[in-house]
Amino acid sequence: MPFLTQSFVFLTFSLLVTAIVSPRVVHEKRDATPSGWTPVRRAAADVVLPLRIGLTQPNLETLDDYLLEISHPESPNYGKHWSAAKVAEMFRPPPAAVKTVLEWLEDEGLDASRVKLSKGGSWIHANMTVEEAEMLLGTEYHVYQHGESGVEHIACEEKYHLPEHVAEHVDLVMPTLHFDVHMGRKRSIDTSIGQPGAGIVNPKLMGEVESALLNTTSCDEQITPDCLRALYGYDYTPVATDKNSIGIVEYTPVAYLPADMDMFFGNYSPTQVGQRPVVVSIDGGYEQTSFEGFSINGEANLDLQYAMALVGSTQNVTLYQVGDLVEGASFNNFLDALDASYCTYDGGDNTTFDGVYPDSEYDSKDCGTVSLTNIISTSYGYTEALLGPAYIQRQCYEYGKLGLMGVTFLYSSGDNGVAGNGECLDADGAESYSGTRFNPGFPGTCPYVTSVGATQVQPGKTVNDPEVACDTNIYSGGGFSNVFAIPDWQVDAVHGYLNNYSVAYAADVYNSSGISRGYPDIALNGLNYSVISNGLIQLVAGTSASAPTAAAILSGVNDARLAAGKSPIGFINPTIYSSNFSSGFNDITSGNNPGCGTDGFSAQPGWDPVTGLGTLNFPKLLDLWLALP
Ligand SMILES: *[C@@H]1O[C@H](CO)[C@@H](O)[C@H](O)[C@H]1NC(C)=O
Ligand SMILES: *[C@@H]1O[C@H](CO)[C@@H](O)[C@H](O)[C@H]1NC(C)=O
Ligand SMILES: *[C@@H]1O[C@H](CO)[C@@H](O)[C@H](O)[C@H]1NC(C)=O
Ligand SMILES: *[C@@H]1O[C@H](CO)[C@@H](O)[C@H](O)[C@H]1NC(C)=O
Ligand SMILES: *[C@@H]1O[C@H](CO)[C@@H](O)[C@H](O)[C@H]1NC(C)=O
Ligand SMILES: *[C@@H]1O[C@H](CO)[C@@H](O)[C@H](O)[C@H]1NC(C)=O
Ligand SMILES: *[C@@H]1O[C@H](CO)[C@@H](O)[C@H](O)[C@H]1NC(C)=O
Ligand SMILES: *[C@@H]1O[C@H](CO)[C@@H](O)[C@H](O)[C@H]1NC(C)=O
DSSP: OOOOHHHHHHHHHHHHHHHHHSOEEEEEEOSSOOTTEEEEEEOOTTOEEEEEEEEOOOSGGGHHHHHHHHHSTTSTTTTOOOOHHHHHHHTSOOHHHHHHHHHHHHHTTOOGGGEEEOTTSSEEEEEEEHHHHHHHHTOOEEEEEETTTOOEEEEESSEEEEEHHHHTTEEEEESSSOOOOOOOOOOOTTTOTTTTTTOBOOOEEEEEESSOOOSSTTTTTOBOHHHHHHHHTOOOOOSOTTTOOEEEEEETTOOOOHHHHHHHHHHHOGGGTTOOOEEEEETTOOOOOSSOSHHHHHHHHHHHHHHHHHHOTTSOOEEEEEOOTTTOOOHHHHHHHHOGGGTGGGTTOOTTTSOOSSOSSOOSOOOSOSOOOSEEEEOBOEEHHHHOHHHHHHHHHHHHHHHHTTOEEEEEOOSBTTBTTSOEEOTTSOEETTOOBOBOEETTTSTTSEEEEEEEOOTTOOTTSOOEEOEESEEOOOEEEEEEEOOGGGHHHHHHHHHHSOOOOOTTTSOOSSOEEEEOSEEEEOSOEEEEETTEEEEEESHHHHHHHHHHHHHHHHHHHHHTTOOOOOSOHHHHTSGGGGGGEEOOOSOBOOBTTBOOOBOOSSOBTTTBTOEEOHHHHHHHHHTOO
């Protein structure tokens, strides 16, 4: 790229002027070069950098109030969800802030034609040479090389500056100090499903059976759609299918197999043979068949077979298939596709975890191109510790914003009890198999999602007996966040648990402060679902099963509300924790969620960090929600 002499000269001159108007201050600094990286030379002055200035988003501190206003059952504005435009506007950096930054760039000699504001309004982009960026930010750019891979990355040394009056409107400038370079990591199909970040909760394979049970006499051995209907009183024929929608998210390479769907429908829902989900492809997602097997097909077959059979043939189920085989995808890639205002750097994607698009297989990146369904169920999860607080906080806010638009987010709470993804935490908070501190899952601990744990029918018992927390091979992810504060609507529930039932662990084992978000919120059966995968009847266990079942049942509530001219249930947490709704749950009072060398927490009367408020009692919940405006 040629060096733009003219703008450089102008820049040098005007920099002096700005320096008088407002002193330059250090905006970000780092103490050491990240391990593995060595500076090898100054970056050439004429190399062009895609400079991005991230503006501070306003009003996030009032997100909770806005959400309660439309989601609390006693609020006069209950159910009055916001439009996407209103949400974008509320959290868009104010024109005055944008103007300040644009004026600064112009003063620095950057012609307005070279500067662009992102669609979401929170990033300013400008291509500029290294020399221009160095003048602008008072820094030096170097080429750093990664020891093992030899990958080169341009970053600035130590620190960069902004004028004081600009700094207050800016979160960060990239590329500067951040080593968010993609390490050419090969996303191996064998070791890490649903990459990046390997965020899968693979359902556990319990065994294979010869024949499907067609009645509900043996739900302690095999769960079928009829068992779930019987357990939760879910006998419902949708009537507003033209208005309602429900979404299931899968991350490539995970994919359902059409032949498995038909074999399942043949057993349990013959009118649905031949029926398929409505596929919405995100970032090149498709139902790949290059790789097959239970670890690839099990999750999607489970989610779609149960969601589709439970809502029945007349209600479409949307499948959001996210990511291609090259990059894979993460929750951020999915959220980018739902909301342009979150997309790309607006969401603060981190290439360690998030797929980078376009890639060699998909020459685009989906940004706000996908429509929202009323309920979105995801049976994948990470841990708080893996992703780090800044990343999860940003993603969590996005669930809150989508909650303002009336979307219910359901996430499986995890299958390893208090032990996150199987590992626990060291004293310094790092994940390790020898750690002894409980390791909370994510997004379950985000207050703006509804986290779903697992229950089971006890051996020898029937659908008419109380269920217990699932303690057969899988245990409900549950506990207390180390990052997210307790929301108002959960205070009574969490304090009730901590005050009435003595928890035997010290404060260095779990967040016992009583001021952190507890999870899960609800639970549903998660043991021995009869799933067809790869042509076999497989019994499958996990909160992976509980989440799509919850989605299907709650979708029935949405259907009835929509038929009555009301809004969908949206962000449900303030409602389900309200005292009137306690009759809508079957309280689970037995079982626990072991991990980290302990028995974990125990299910108890009232809310508990194993089964939440309990399982869904559909007829009662239907009445309760129909009574709301
Ligand atoms: C809770 O239930 C009571 C009794 O049925 C009713 O009067 C009250 O309006 C309900 N509260 C809400 C917020 O629906
Ligand atoms: C920067 O350059 C890239 C590649 O030429 C181009 O796609 C992009 O639109 C440019 N950005 C701006 C803000 O001009
Ligand atoms: C339930 O189904 C099994 C096999 O599918 C059958 O053996 C049993 O007799 C059935 N029980 C009832 C009560 O129909
Ligand atoms: C679940 O399935 C496994 C495998 O078929 C079986 O051994 C077990 O008895 C079933 N039920 C329970 C409650 O574990
Ligand atoms: C269900 O999806 C199919 C395929 O996209 C579409 O043709 C049909 O209209 C949808 N039905 C309803 C009720 O939305
Ligand atoms: C990406 O996440 C990792 C792990 O949490 C963190 O160390 C790194 O600083 C993040 N990168 C950026 C650019 O935020
Ligand atoms: C416990 O949770 C609170 C609220 O989320 C948080 O401020 C605190 O740092 C957490 N404590 C530990 C030890 O992680
Ligand atoms: C537990 O204690 C709280 C007070 O913290 C009380 O309101 C509640 O009714 C008690 N019982 C249960 C089952 O939570």
